[in-house]
Amino acid sequence: MKKILSIGITVSLLVMLLMGCSSDTGETAGSKGADDVVTLRLAHNLNEQHTVHLALAEFGRLIGEKSEGNMKVEIYPNAQLGSEEQVLEQLQVGGIAMTKVSAAALTPYADGYNAFTLPYVFADEDHFFTSMESDAVKELYQDTHDKGFIGLTYYTSGARSFYTVDKPILHPSDLRGVKIRVMGFQSQTDMMQALGGTPVGMPYGDVYTSLQSRVIDGAESNETALTNGKHGEVAKHFSYDEHTMIPDIVVISSKVWDSLTAEQKAILQEAAVESTEYHKPLWNEAIAEAVKEAKKDMGVTFHEVDKGPFREAVASMLDEYGKKYPEVKSLLDSFKALE
Incomplete structure (x- = not known):
């Protein structure tokens, strides 16, 4: 009973x-x-x-x-x-x-959401905001x-950028032989391979110990990962390549x-x-608070990056995904027109 x-x-x-x-x-x-x-x-x-x-x-x-x-x-x-x-x-x-x-x-x-996982879709933050508030995205919401x-x-x-243990990533050539943790999406693997790095898929919760043990050499995310995830205790270089938003x-x-x-x-x-x-x-x-804390308490160095070589290295990805997914091409064309 x-x-x-x-x-x-x-x-x-x-x-x-x-x-x-x-x-x-x-x-x-x-x-x-x-x-x-x-x-x-x-x-x-x-x-x-x-x-x-x-x-x-x-x-x-x-x-x-x-x-x-x-x-x-x-x-x-x-x-x-x-x-x-x-x-x-x-x-x-x-x-x-x-x-x-x-x-x-x-x-x-919805295939259209693949557009947001691609590198350098948005020119800058203002372009991102304008694109996200466009009719094209409102239509995607209904799909x-x-x-x-x-x-x-x-x-x-x-914006997501690379952060690494012992050297900054200032040029795609700096990624050769470097193991970077990426999210579990095909586009992220494709991006890392196009840039010359070695993509490693793993749960976010495993990143800290993997950085410590050098299972990986770095990861990619926004600045709060350094503080909220404590990754800045191990990864001392944050490079502003800002590959995805x-x-x-x-x-x-x-x-x-x-x-x-x-x-x-x-x-x-x-x-x-x-x-x-x-x-x-x-x-x-x-973000401002995370950068301040990472610099002062963790000794992280932040590096400005010339994004041109990174954009060139992955440019073909946008064409390839546009051909594979018509919805992605439509969105990319719409975003481009808003630059």
């Missing part, structure tokens, strides 16, 4: 957690009762100090304000409801309303509706989205865009 009771309680808890969108009266998200409050559950895998979490909290606050209390967002940080992949799967069936996911992780769902979700907005995660995307379940009224959808879209603007200065502050 105790075993049956335990199972029943567990199932009940799971149902309560996984209901992505509900109202205080137990009706659906699109209900029109005067006393209904639509509750949207948002889950992600970052801590509560991360700039993206702070932006998502502002997103939730804005939704409550704009809806005059008729909508609210409950946020579950720190992977409380699962990993990024697990949360996205729950979102697709309507179990969770919203989440934040790297654009690179969306490549299996995954039949896959169970759509995009609402983006948050910058900065891969945004985070805020997505919402198609089932939840379709259940909302036109007014509710407008509130979400307005709040999403405003949260993106809220996030930009937070990110700049986090």
Whole structure:
């Protein structure tokens, strides 16, 4: 009897957690009762100090304000409801309303997202912002509706550069024979090979010890990896080649989205865009603080780089991916026109 009771309680808890969108009266998200409050559950895998979490909290606050209390967002940080992949799967069936996911992780769902994993797609940060706020990206957001979700907005995660243990990477030739940890996407492997380096795929959590033991000679990410991941304790050179700018995307379940009224959808879209603007200065502050800490407390040297030779070495990649994925070519052409 105790075993049956335990199972029943567990199932009940799971149902309560996984209901992505509900109202205080137990009706659906699109209900029109005067006393209904639509509750949207948002889950992600970052801590509560991360700039993206702070932006998502502002997103939730804005939704409550704009809806005059008729909508609210409950946020579950720190992977409380699962990993990024697990949360996205729950979102697709309507179990969770919203989440934040790297654009690179969306490549299996829409070919166009491959564009964001390619090197030197954006000329600089301003070009990145202009491109991400273009009609072409808004159309891309809708391409995954039949896959169970759509995009609402983006948050910058900065530019990714190389950081290494004992020498800077100032030219592609500096990568010859150098083992660099890359994310597990084909485009990252292709990029490293085009630059002459040796790509090594491994979980992010293994990077620190792998740098220590020289299983790898370096990695690539933004400046916060030096401090948040403590990689600056081992890797003493950060080279600003800025090869990729891969945004985070805020997505919402198609089932939840379709259940909302036109007014509710407008509130979400307005709040999403405003949260993106809220996030930009937070990110700049986090980068400035990471650089200051890495220099002062870790002894990391930051190197400016002539990006020209790097761009030339990987230029053919954009053509190759454009031929393979028509959606990528369309986006790249659109971004190019915005330079």
